[in-house]
Amino acid sequence: MSDAQTALKRRPTDKEGDERHEAIYRAVSDAIVEQRLKPGARLREDALAEVFGISRTGIRKILQRLALEQLVTLTPRRGASVTRPTAEEAKDVFDARQLIECGLMPDVARRMNAAAAAELREMARQERQALRSGQQSVAIRLSADFHVRLAQLSGNATLAEFVERLCSRSSLILAVYGHRGHLGCESHDHDDLIGYLETGNGERAKAFMSRHLKAIEASLSMVEEEENVPDLQQIFGV
Amino acid sequence: MSDAQTALKRRPTDKEGDERHEAIYRAVSDAIVEQRLKPGARLREDALAEVFGISRTGIRKILQRLALEQLVTLTPRRGASVTRPTAEEAKDVFDARQLIECGLMPDVARRMNAAAAAELREMARQERQALRSGQQSVAIRLSADFHVRLAQLSGNATLAEFVERLCSRSSLILAVYGHRGHLGCESHDHDDLIGYLETGNGERAKAFMSRHLKAIEASLSMVEEEENVPDLQQIFGV
DNA sequence: AAAGGAAATGCTGTATACAATAAATAGCAT
DNA sequence: ATGCTATTTATTGTATACAGCATTTCCTTT
Known part of the structure; x- marks a missing residue:
């Protein structure tokens, strides 16, 4: 050998x-x-x-x-x-994100600085680029990373970990209930958010995050996937 | 055989x-x-x-x-x-509880009913009894159970799970930083809370929960446990 | 030919044996 | 006597063998 x-x-x-x-x-x-x-x-x-x-x-x-x-x-x-998330789980996850991510925005705004803003802008740039070049998988991941990094900047490691879990599950939810070609996050939303945070406007950032998450959730079509055991009676009309 | x-x-x-x-x-x-x-x-x-x-x-x-x-x-x-929680982790956990548990109170108040209220009162009663009879360990557990059950009543399983984790860790924090004989939760606090929830007064319940958690956190003595390697210079004055 | 059942196969759940490393201890040299 | 090194011991990390359920397949029977 x-x-x-x-x-x-x-x-x-x-x-x-x-x-x-x-x-x-x-x-x-x-x-x-x-x-x-x-x-x-x-x-x-x-x-x-x-x-x-x-x-x-x-x-x-x-x-x-x-x-x-x-x-x-x-x-x-x-x-x-x-995991194939149910519609109920999807609702729970987005409600949780509303509560936690929005609640963190004032803290994030308070702790924001030039270095952090630059890092976030770079992440947003990469995300836009991935989206432009059609790399949807990469864009989804970068979008989740952005939200997680934001939560980490709040300084609360515990809540940041929760957000990480929620973002991972959100990707699954988008895979099941999202429309093809629609990522969830609008491409310029993240940049706008950075702007509010940079000026220390926590309440404005909070409101924006709330709309942002609502927009993602609203883009989902909440019809339960067909089961593996199809209902033949319904399919063939009795 | x-x-x-x-x-x-x-x-x-x-x-x-x-x-x-x-x-x-x-x-x-x-x-x-x-x-x-x-x-x-x-x-x-x-x-x-x-x-x-x-x-x-x-x-x-x-x-x-x-x-x-x-x-x-x-x-x-x-x-x-x-796990021996650090002071920083303790702060994170209680900040997280402030955000999540308080945020859930309006939902809990909206979904409260007679059966749920009765169940909560029974839990609070058991907790008081354990405290009276000096079973501190049991009381700690029942107190955590109360907070978890409350979160479950919000209807959001994901956030309830987060609260469960936070309450478990809170017990550890109390073990390290709490004073002996002081449980954290005042014995009648939980009963008062149930009252606000029963009348559907979510905002009042939210404010009360906030004070409740602040009181627990304030009861902690946030001195880090002595290290196994003591600082001799400090001990002997250079 | 369809349905029911029995054997066979595929895959997971558990235990155990073995390898590797960190801690403790003893021995040696200075 | 103290500090360093080697050996021993205690404990975890990994692989593998085996047992048991679930599913599938094939045969039998009606």
Whole structure:
């Protein structure tokens, strides 16, 4: 066996293993958020273990984490699949975002500075660019990142984590109930928001965020997806 | 081997296993929330596995879940220990509770009915009784349960789950920064709150909840626990 | 031919064995 | 005696083997 093969087969040390785990978690999480893995898609442990070159043990750990974040659904003896949010869950998520993200705007405005504003503008720019070049998956992810970064700037790590979870789930909701080609966030909304925050106008930013989120929610078509077991009577007219 | 021993040694079927896992999770979670397991306490996998009669595999799953809920801290190669919240985390948690729990009060008031009010009054009664009979651990748990049930009555499962997490962490915070014999919640506060909610006075309930949470936070002494490595220079005056 | 059931297969849940590393301790040198 | 290093011990991280349910497939029966 050559040295290269030996190196490849070498059991990774634990620190490397931790980083690898985190990388795999993010790979799966990103794939879900970017909608490359669509709601309902099954995630078999063996398949994932083979793709990423680790054993099922590590995969299970990652799937459990994703399940607690409600990105995947774990049904006993059936395994994991990408969560298909219900209409009720969608309402809850957007109501929660209204409460939390809007409530954070005054704090964010208070703590805003030039460096943070520049960072946000760069993120908004990348998002617009992705949208222009038709990379919808990337744009969805960047949009979620923008909202999360905003929450982090409030200084409250706990609430920022909540927002992170809500944004991930929002991506799933958009995948199921959103219209094709409509991203949810208007391309210039984020830039406008930065403007209000830069001038320290927290209340105005709060109101704007509220309209922004309402606009996203309103762009959804809240018809429940057809079940896998179609109602034949209805389809064929009795 | 007798039949009884055979029955005991029998590998539990999977459904039984699931219930058992949930029971163990709640046993550990309750012990932490009720402060029978104090912050900093180490949770060795072998010890837990033996106590509950399952293998380390199941224990690890439970510990990971508790870690994601930030009730236990998982340090690589060192294992699990009950989380010792920092002063900053404590501030974040109570700020988050201010935002979320207060924000939910109008919804709760709108959805309040006789059955719900009766249930809440019963919970408040049990809490008072536990406090009177000196069962501080039980009282802490019942107080957290009250806040969680309240959030659930808002109808938003997502936000209710967030409140559940925040209340659990609040118990840890009280364990570290609270004064002995002072529970945080005043005994009659919860009853007063139910009154406002029963009359549909959401705004008044919101204001009351805000004062209630502020009072709990104010009762904490925010001095960081002494470190294991004391600052000798300061202690001995240079 | 359709429906019901039984065998077979696929996949997950659990335990256990083994590898790796961090902490503790003892021994050695200065 | 103190500080450093090596060995031992305790504990976690990972893989794998095996057991059990769910689903599918094929055969039998009506």
